[in-house]
Amino acid sequence: MAFDSLGRFGVWRGYTGFSPEEAREYEQLGYGTLWLGGSPPADLPGVESLLAATETITVATSIVNIWVAPAKEVAASFHRIEAGFPGRFLLGIGAGHPEHTGEYRKPYDALVEYLDELDAAGVPAERRAVAALGPRVLKLAADRSAGALPYFVPSAHTAKARTLMGSNALLATENKVVLTDDTNTARTVADPAIQLYLGLTNYVSNLRRFGFTDADLAIPPSDRLFDAVVAHGTPEQVVARLTEHVDAGADHVAVQVLGDDYLPALRTLAPLLAARS
Template sequence: MTNPSLLKPDLGRYGVWTGGPVKPEQAAAIEKLGYGAVWVGGSPAADLSFVEPILSQTENLTVATGIVNIWSAPADEVAESYHRIEKAYPGRFLLGVGVGHPEHTQEYTKPYEALVSYLDRLDDKHVPTSRRVIAALGPKVLQLAAQRSAGAHPYLTTPEHTGQARNLVGPTVFLAPEHKVVLSTDSEEARKLGRDSVGFYLGLSNYVNNWKRLGFTDADVEKPGSDKLIDAVVAHGTAEAIAARLAEHLDDGADHVTIQVLGGWDKLLPTLTELAGPLGLTAKS
């Protein structure tokens, strides 16, 4: 019999990534469309108080953090929050943690060592490796994610990166990349929204270095970002074209793809509704 602790998290093929907590009624609608998880970014506070209201209004949806920042959310408090949520809603919360960005963290001196220490503390507080993932881009942190968690949650990457990550970590490690989308056939409009979102990251060394490892040039990663770069990390076009791009991550080894809809909160549910059919999701009554 397989050890349950070694099983990958089962979040379905597609989930939704948002820059802050969704409203419980939005989460219920997302679940009904057939998406398996909501990933909440924006470095949520350690109390994770937004999680239970979402879980209370849904039946099987997983809530994940994408990600809790180790510099701003103390491990002991995060562990307490994990156990509180797990007790109330067993198996429906996935803890994503990461080191954030060196340019925006004053204490960011030895991020890898700090991440290891944070994971050690989560171990001390009995947060199981099977219910946590790590934000990872480069080989060193991808390997750490494979060793100390259920897997990796790469952000702002491409299917090519997903394939490289899968080859590195092997078949048993959970891999859940994020990908941005704009449901528009107007390439100029879509790229503008893409640049509005991606521009911030063009000043962050960990993302820039990762894109260069993928073969993008200095010219590609200079602000405001080349069309080639923006098109690679922001899928746009028809719902069918976007679905095909997202499916490339699955073809290259992802277990679960997290979709970030650009253009504002009012675009979230309409875009996810249009994508559900082409993604092969089954709506729940």
């Protein structure tokens, strides 16, 4: 799968949050990829209905959780989808969070074993990607898959990841958006999501690597942290923030609009993002 098949910008929502009708509209608006967030089950329900409703858009998982979705079952789903829609599905996998997984052990070792199983089941390395934050897993993603899917990261992480992974690996990062120039409204919408991730060790540890302090990582988070992980403001300001990741080395940015008015926001942003693509 060539990275340009993802487009420069995509749409990130929970895996049950896409309808075929919306998928068609996102494609018409120019978004290149639908990112199915959360932890889709191993049979990957709904992927084919989204692909059938569209013509060119890529569907990707962000991410399949290796602790709850057995590799052999996921591989079977991959091959089923590939048979019907060749070249239009990217399998994103990841190790999730220790707070949510009773069986959690060394995530690096578990990822290696899972990738080994995908190899044995015939899932091509270039058709899968790995959720990665720290240097070791970023390098693993570059070596054993198309590349990395960072989540909840500032653009400084994107720049560091590109340096670690080299120029040939896929780097597709997520960024949250609230389309309003009222900062208080933006924080009211986004703070609950941010606070959720500040309760997860891997995200907090990663943010510390980039200079965020206890004061930044408090509940509620500092303005400095909020501005680093949520693009907010006018449409032009939001697009400028999203393209910071591209300027830092990202191949693709998965746009996660927070709040109930996600579709109007994505419609508004689409032509501005297309101009930056």
